[in-house]
Amino acid sequence: MQLFQPQEVIVERGSEASPIYRNLRTALPGVPFRIVDAFAAESDRTSVSAGTFGAAKRRLVLTRHKGEFLKKCPGSEGQVCCNYFVINFASNCPMDCSYCYLQEYLADNPELKVFSNVGDLLNEGDELLSKHRRFFFRIGTGEITDSLALDPYIGFAREVVPFFADQPNVLLELKTKSDCVDGLLGLDPKDRVVVSWSMNPQRVIDLDEHETASLSERLVAARRCQNAGYRLGFHFDPIVEYPNWEVDYEEMLNQIFSSVDWRKIAWLSMGVLRATPSLKRIIRDRFPRTQLLTGEQVRCPDGKLRYFQPLRVEMYRRMLGWIRRAAPTVKVYLCMESKEVWEQVFGFAPSCEKELGNQMVPSF
Amino acid sequence: MSQTEIRQYAQSKGFHPQTLERWLGWDSAARQALFRLVVDLKVGENHLRDLMDWLEEIALREQSMIEEILAGKPIVDLASDPRLGRADKLKRIKEEIRRRRFPRLAQTEDAIRVRIHELKLRPEIRLTVPFGLEGGRLQVELSASSQDEFKRLIVKLAEAATDNRVREIFALLAGHAVEIRSKASHPVKS
Numbered sequence: 283m284q285l286f287q288p289q290e291v292i293v294e295r296g297s298e299a300s301p302i303y304r305n306l307r308t309a310l311p312g313v314p315f316r317i318v319d320a321f322a323a324e325s326d327r328t329s330v331s332a333g334t335f336g337a338a339k340r341r342l343v344l345t346r347h348k349g350e351f352l353k354k355c356p357g358s359e360g361q362v363c364c365n366y367f368v369i370n371f372a373s374n375c376p377m378d379c380s381y382c383y384l385q386e387y388l389a390d391n392p393e394l395k396v397f398s399n400v401g402d403l404l405n406e407g408d409e410l411l412s413k414h415r416r417f418f419f420r421i422g423t424g425e426i427t428d429s430l431a432l433d434p435y436i437g438f439a440r441e442v443v444p445f446f447a448d449q450p451n452v453l454l455e456l457k458t459k460s461d462c463v464d465g466l467l468g469l470d471p472k473d474r475v476v477v478s479w480s481m482n483p484q485r486v487i488d489l490d491e492h493e494t495a496s497l498s499e500r501l502v503a504a505r506r507c508q509n510a511g512y513r514l515g516f517h518f519d520p521i522v523e524y525p526n527w528e529v530d531y532e533e534m535l536n537q538i539f540s541s542v543d544w545r546k547i548a549w550l551s552m553g554v555l556r557a558t559p560s561l562k563r564i565i566r567d568r569f570p571r572t573q574l575l576t577g578e579q580v581r582c583p584d585g586k587l588r589y590f591q592p593l594r595v596e597m598y599r600r601m602l603g604w605i606r607r608a609a610p611t612v613k614v615y616l617c618m619e620s621k622e623v624w625e626q627v628f629g630f631a632p633s634c635e636k637e638l639g640n641q642m643v644p645s646f
Numbered sequence: 647m648s649q650t651e652i653r654q655y656a657q658s659k660g661f662h663p664q665t666l667e668r669w670l671g672w673d674s675a676a677r678q679a680l681f682r683l684v685v686d687l688k689v690g691e692n693h694l695r696d697l698m699d700w701l702e703e704i705a706l707r708e709q710s711m712i713e714e715i716l717a718g719k720p721i722v723d724l725a726s727d728p729r730l731g732r733a734d735k736l737k738r739i740k741e742e743i744r745r746r747r748f749p750r751l752a753q754t755e756d757a758i759r760v761r762i763h764e765l766k767l768r769p770e771i772r773l774t775v776p777f778g779l780e781g782g783r784l785q786v787e788l789s790a791s792s793q794d795e796f797k798r799l800i801v802k803l804a805e806a807a808t809d810n811r812v813r814e815i816f817a818l819l820a821g822h823a824v825e826i827r828s829k830a831s832h833p834v835k836s
Contacts, residue, residue, distance in 0.1 A: 566702075576707035578748045580778030590751045591780050596821035622782045626820045 283495040286376045294345040297398035305437035338392035347397035368425040372396045380490040380569040386561040424457030431460040439465045447472040459494040461503035476548045477507040478515025483530035501541040519553035544609035553617035554594045556586045598627040676712035687736040700747040761811040782819045
């Protein structure tokens with residue numbers, strides 16, 4: 283995986299005292315730093331274009347987060363939800379997947395931002411977890427950024443993993459397409475941290491997951507994390523359909539299960555490629571040659587385009603068959619799918635998000 | 647046809663500037679082939695956008711040219727069929743392009759339609775599937791004008807429910823491999 287080298291780091295005044303700033307200074311000695319009183323986003327004045335979004339990824343902004351860090355995962359309207367919480371410690375991502383929904387979600391605010399007030403984040407986490415000790419929480423940091431791609435530069439993991447590792451009622455999930463796990467290896471996760479990878483065959487990575495780690499790099503990183511005591515997760519999301527997709531996906535699953543011990547896997551998820559019509563237009567502008575949009579996708583009740591239901595159900599069923607062959611009891615769930623699809627794939631659908639959330643809690 | 651002609655036509659029809667710019671961004675031959683179709687069939691903007699989406703995606707997937715797709719025999723035959731009015735031509739041509747854009751969806755829809763047809767239900771019993779097969783449900787609609795008729799329809803529907811073809815319809819909706827028949831065949835009871 284290529285090293286991330288921003289053209290510039292812009293630091294909003296007041297952030298210089300944070301550990302993130304110190305880490306950035308140490309990790310990026312050749313990159314110019316500019317201190318500003320207030321970061322005025324250029325994108326406040328211009329909506330995203332093919333160039334703006336890509337350009338925004340090459341400049342890193344360090345600023346304070348003014349709102350709440352912890353939020354309930356929004357899921358997708360009418361779909362089965364897994365009762366997940368998210369922490370947004372950064373916004374946007376240095377990698378550049380063709381299908382990434384952030385192209386639409388952050389269209390008006392595409393700057394690659396890292397939030398300096400990690401102490402506030404930990405205070406929020408402490409307040410939630412200590413106030414509700416009877417409940418078990420699954421919290422992830424990979425909703426609007428990659429959890430680990432920036433870690434070699436900002437050192438976020440070593441600021442937060444020790445805190446979450448000490449909590450009795452949480453699993454922290456760090457979700458990534460990178461192999462940036464060095465910062466995790468010296469920490470003790472105490473069984474409270476899941477490091478998970480979004481996985482696709484190398485063909486999909488080559489064509490549509492730009493600037494990410496290769497499949498084999500992700501697997502090496504996963505094995506290193508497993509050896510260091512972390513639980514693992516794998517997200518087959520988005521699954522992309524193309525001629526002979528089955529061969530590539532079955533081979534990828536074989537590689538995963540021969541690289542790691544499936545009994546240490548906390549969960550696997552599956553979700554097919556999906557896009558809103560507006561994201562589709564953005565993808566068409568930014569990646570005109572991608573084949574992603576040429577699949578047989580139709581509009582679903584939540585407004586997103588997915589492969590038509592019989593096709594994607596068949597895809598899920600085949601994936602599940604290959605998974606079950608190697609890992610008979612590993613937890614598998616669907617991301618952003620309807621109850622009908624759950625029933626057609628698994629033969630049942632969770633009655634509510636609480637039920638699915640509870641199923642995802644591993645035994646300790 | 648020059649870009650100016652397309653621009654003038656699109657403006658006269660009130661097409662959104664984004665639609666126009668996208669169209670003008672096509673290669674000259676593709677641009678002109680679509681222009682001929684749009685003018686001949688008086689294609690509205692929503693239909694035009696669907697056609698542009700599908701044509702671009704077919705061309706990308708099949709590594710073909712848009713003008714070649716539009717010059718294909720099925721499209722040319724429909725466009726020149728004197729028995730069809732303008733609206734029917736547009737409907738049929740659009741369906742032809744949709745089927746090429748979504749071949750397996752169209753095949754599955756056809757296979758379901760064939761099985762529904764083979765059930766030989768009375769017109770008062772309507773079986774349909776949702777657009778794009780999303781939801782995986784067979785929709786059943788009955789219309790009766792008396793209790794007796796209602797009873798007869800229920801009996802007929804109950805008979806159909808045990809038919810092998812109904813099992814196959816649900817199998818198709820659930821993505822199970824079922825032999826796809828494109829023409830009606832003999833009825834088979836389970």
